[in-house]
Amino acid sequence: MKGGVSPSFQELFGHRPEVVTHAPGRVNLIGEHTDYNGGFVLPMAIPQQTHVELRRRGDRRVRAFSTNKSAAGEILEYEIGQESTGKGWLDYVQGVTHVLQLAGFPLSGFELRITSEVPLGSGLSSSASLDVSLLRALREAFALPLDDVQLALLGQRVEVEFVGAPVGVMDPMAASIAGLNAALFLDTHTMRFERVPLPPGVDPVIINSGVAHNHSAGDYRVRRAECERAAAQLGVSLLRDLTEADLPRAMALPEPLGRRVRHIVTENARVLATVSALRKGDLPGLGQLFYASHDSQRLDYEVSVPEIDLLVDLAREDADVHGARLTGGGFGGSVVMLAREGTGAAVARRIAERYAARSGQRPTILLPQPSGT
Structure with a gap:
């Protein structure tokens, strides 16, 4: 990165992205640690987003770049079907392709640029924001028949089954379906939800x-x-x-x-x-x-x-x-x-x-x- 400015998708990969998506971080108003116990939660989306730019490839190769300062400014690569943990932020990308394959959704390789405004380790669900944003991009690029709740459930699987974080479903549900001016009242056992506006x-x-x-x-x-x-x-x-x-x-x-x-x-x-x-x-x-x-x-x-x-x-x-x-x-x-x-x-x-x-x-x-x- 020259002068602290991140290279664009075109500068990185030589062409423009086919798909641009985003998903928000979230703040949980109340209901902490209840989601993995099947309880009630009340999150709300925040303005900070994770942005994904993506373009399909003709092979099985994934080439990914993150503008996050801790990502060292390098394009990281792997083959779909050969995902392995221990690669830092790339584990979330690998986890998404891993769970999509296990769920029976066909993918080719792709090029990827990630930018996030959600601070890491802040308790505002930066990882779920990334999972859902990437899942949205892949849904659009590969015409995957997935609704927003299914995306959230896949996002939870990324964290639990691949990354190894035993999180509940609240974070990806909030990233996938919550709004900015209303709380998402979610029963994590039945998956029933409704939006409750904040009062004046x-x-x-x-x-x-x-x-x-x-x-x-x-x-x-x-x-x-x-x-x-x-x-x-x-x-x-x-x-x-x-x-x-x-x-x-x-x-x-x-x-x-x-x-x-x-x-x-x-x-x-x-x-x-x-x-x-x-x-x-x-x-x-x-x-x-x-x-x-x-x-x-x-x-x-x-x-x-x-x-x-x-x-x-x-x-x-x-x-x-x-x-x-x-x-x-x-x-x-x-x-x-x-x-x-x-x-x-x-x-x-x-x-x-x-x-x-x-x-x-x-x-x-x-x-x-x-x-x-």
């Missing part, structure tokens, strides 16, 4: 803490395994099958399983309460649910970190903030806040400044987007 009077705010996470790393896997173990000991197939009446026997499980169950059960209830509060325009109620969700993630599910807690504490001190919570898988990432209408940009600036001064991290304001972006 609120500005969503997202601040990336600067502490990156990795879903294929150990902590996320440990939480999922703990949930599976707790479900087995309680005699249910999914923790979503439990209610608050089951919590006394859940809390009798060996530590920390009871607390893990308590988070999932109460978080599912909070999603349902949040949907009700959105429909009523109950902003104070929404704020209380956000803080309760964060406290549950911090104490019962233990997925927060000091930097994230500091951002939430700064939000609690700000009179213009209704509520705030860790969003995404945890162990770093971002915080979502609900600010009083018209104050979102100012709230984001002052909280980011205070956070930077106290944490030494470099936060990024992702919503509201700075003017001119």
Whole structure:
């Protein structure tokens, strides 16, 4: 890359792309770690997108380029049918062709250029945004008979079966079908969903803490395994099958399983309460649910970190903030806040400044987007 400017598709490959697609990142308003337990989630698309340019080849060769700074500015290559892990960002591309082949969809090779505005490790689903954007491009280029829900399910398979990140279905569903101004109320067990508009009077705010996470790393896997173990000991197939009446026997499980169950059960209830509060325009109620969700993630599910807690504490001190919570898988990432209408940009600036001064991290304001972006 000369002067920090990425080469165009034509400069890389000698011709123009046939297909150009994109898919958004997402912020989860509430419902954390409930998706792989068959529960309820409430994500919303964000303006930041992953963009894909693609052109078919006549052989089985894939040649891929990413403009991400960590991608080293090289065209990486592999043969369809010979995918293998351990190649960094290319694993997501390989995973897409791998699962499409397993699903019986014929592909030839292709040339690919990827650009993403969704920051990596931010808890905003950069990988699902890439999976869905590439799947959309391949659907168009090869006329694959796939609807948007099928794309999302294939995106989940990429992460679970190839990359090795045991994620639920929320992220690819949000990247595939969520909108910017409405939350996607999704039952991850039945796959029923509806869009719930945000009420007037609120500005969503997202601040990336600067502490990156990795879903294929150990902590996320440990939480999922703990949930599976707790479900087995309680005699249910999914923790979503439990209610608050089951919590006394859940809390009798060996530590920390009871607390893990308590988070999932109460978080599912909070999603349902949040949907009700959105429909009523109950902003104070929404704020209380956000803080309760964060406290549950911090104490019962233990997925927060000091930097994230500091951002939430700064939000609690700000009179213009209704509520705030860790969003995404945890162990770093971002915080979502609900600010009083018209104050979102100012709230984001002052909280980011205070956070930077106290944490030494470099936060990024992702919503509201700075003017001119």
